[in-house]
Amino acid sequence: MCRDATVRAVTVAWWLAILCQYAPAQAEGIGWRHVGTSAIEAGLPGLATGPVDRVWYSEDGSALYARTAGGKVFQTKDFEQWRPVSDPKLIPPPELATSRNGMPEPFLKLGTRPATPSRLYGIGRNAYRSDDGGQSWLNLTSYKGRSILGAGLTAVAVSPSDADEVVVASNWGVWRSLDGGLTWNGLNDFLPDLPAGHLLGLPAGTHGIRMSVTPGYEIEWAPGEKTAWRLSSGLDVQREQDVKAALTQVLGRPVTAVATAKDYIYAGDSEGRLRVSADAGVTWGAPFRLGESGRVEAIWVDANDPRVAIAALGARPNGSISPAKAAYVLRTMNGGGFWDDITANLPETAAHGVAADRASGAVYVATDAGVFLTVADLGAAGRPSAWIALSEGLPAAPASDIKLDAGGNQVYVALEGYGVYAAIAPHRLREPRIVNAADYSSRAAAPGSLLSVIGARVESARSDDTVVPVLDATENASQIQVPFEARGAALSLSLDGADGRMTFGLPLQSVSPAIFVDPEGTPLIMDASSGVLLDAGKPAHGGARLQVLATGFGRVNPAWPTGLAAPLSDPPRVAATVHAYLDGAPVEVTQATLAPGYVGFYLIEIQLPRAVNTGASELFLEAEGQQSNRVRLYTQP
Secondary structure (H helix, E strand, O other): OOHHHHHHHHHHHHHHHHHHHHHHHHOOOOOOEEEOOOOEEOOOOOOEOOOEEEEEEOOOOOOEEEEEOOOOEEEEOOOOEOEEOOOHHHOOOOOOEEEOOOOOOOOEEEOOOOOOOOOEEEEOOOEEEEOOOOOOOEEOOEEOOEEOOOOOEEEEEEOOOOOOOEEEEEOOEEEEEOOOOOOOEEOOOEOOOEOEEEEEEOOEOOEOEEEEEOOOEEEEEOOOOOOOEEEOOOHHHHHHHHHHHHHHHHHOOOEEEEEEEOOEEEEEEOOOOEEEEOOOOOOOOOOEOOOOOOOEEEEEEOOOOOOOEEEEEOOOOOOOOOOOOOOOEEEEOOOOOOOEEOOOOOOOOOEEEEEEEOOOOEEEEEEOOEEEEEEOOOOOOOOOOOOEEOOOOOOOOOEEEEEEOOOOOEEEEEEOEOEEEEEEOHHHHOOOEEEEOOOOOOOOEOOOOEEEEEOOOEEEEEEOOEEOOEEEEOOOEEEEEOOOOOOOOEEEEEEEEOOEEEEEEEEEOOOOOEEOEOOOOOEOEEEOOOOOEOEOOEOEEOOOEEEEEEEOOOOEEOOOOOOOOEOOOOOOEEOOOEEEEEOOEEEEEEEEEEOEOOOOOEEEEEEOOOOOOOEEEEEEEEEOOEEOOOEEEEEEO
């Protein structure tokens, strides 16, 4: 193994691990971190975003304005970065002319007339240019029967200082040409107009974050992605639509939200009614509606005890005459027989998403006024504690959904316009949990492995009579190393911190391998020759040597002291035999050692075959029959 390459690669990985796992905990508030961007790769002449209904230039052409379908107005002067306009009424867009005379499409919308009187631009299904005052028209965007700027062109604007500079707005954002429409590029990379909907899936294995997007398609931020969201299969969106349509036929009302657990089916409709079936849809309980409620936007149900559920409701219908404060967060503990109002001190607005952790009683809600948290007894009647706002550090935008990961350790929120933000779930400050440091999973511990204590600053730790090293500690997360001397089937831990002593018991195995991933699911895998961290933009090539940063591979030879950094040369080797698999096929493991210069990290070096596919593959490691998490590795020949 090349020592320089090893040290360089591990240094990169170490700092990435620290930044990804601990920087959020050290930030102000709860440390929200932006996951992904607000742009979409949709096969257009640049990155896309959400619907924009108007674009126009300032009088001197030095600034461009865009109004989103949601009514927000943004301005750019460098045609790259956008900033919101605080009072859009002060900058009204000019009127667009519409004409049918001699037009290639009926009711073509015309852009403002530029300095050259004979030059005109217009849009319909495509964008057009006329150089003779509208007598003849050149189609600028049609290719194989479709517009290269996507469907739904909505507005066109021409620079008052340059007749060749034209901008078009569409359902996919803003597009600009500097050569009279012959070529186009997007202005959407930094335009916060992502039409975020519901979170369909969180990072797990080789999958990233999946989210529905208005109007009815699905996008994914894949592990290793660095540029933009990408359109995905849409199967989850279609499946959800099909279920809602089927239940609409059964219940006779437009079903807007569905949740299932075991044989329970919860359905909410457009008028705020909630229906529950406890026998997989054979029979249904009576409808429940609390006052003049808005449509049911989302339902959370306890997977282990589906009698417990929480519903999030939207704004009350127009024309509501009730003077009472709207109820838009409802709880049931008896399978829908009765729902009680837990809206309490929330601002009067609308909710769009809800998530909960049954063990701690934490309830999160995504609203037009931001993100909020309360603690409630989800197993007995009683008023919840006051809701607290969690929006510090987030852009000022409505929250369209919120989800907790499988372990209830990280919270993810979708914001209209901006996309997804994530943080360590703040309820963990009340209910700390020990997880694997590599991927926040609840897998067993192993001698020498790294564990994260989510929700607590640990000052000292012991396992029976053995000192457990505390490697890093912040106010809401700490990292410890399991002693190499640990034996048996269980590991007992006593942790001391500012709030006193905590005790935990964990299953213990001789090995419990896990590959380090960041909160987006991107694995820490480097090219051994260059030390470059691999991702979607920097794939591994066939025949390359890769270094995988992992933990949980157990004892090493020669034996090494717990809490001590591995030597830079001749690091101890893993005692167990390590295997690696790429898309299910074995690949050669050339070395498996402690990571030189660091504590608790293992460096597994693998040799890729010369013939590899282009695109994403699944990689996992195995030792003594125990498999690691699956991760996504990008390769190309």
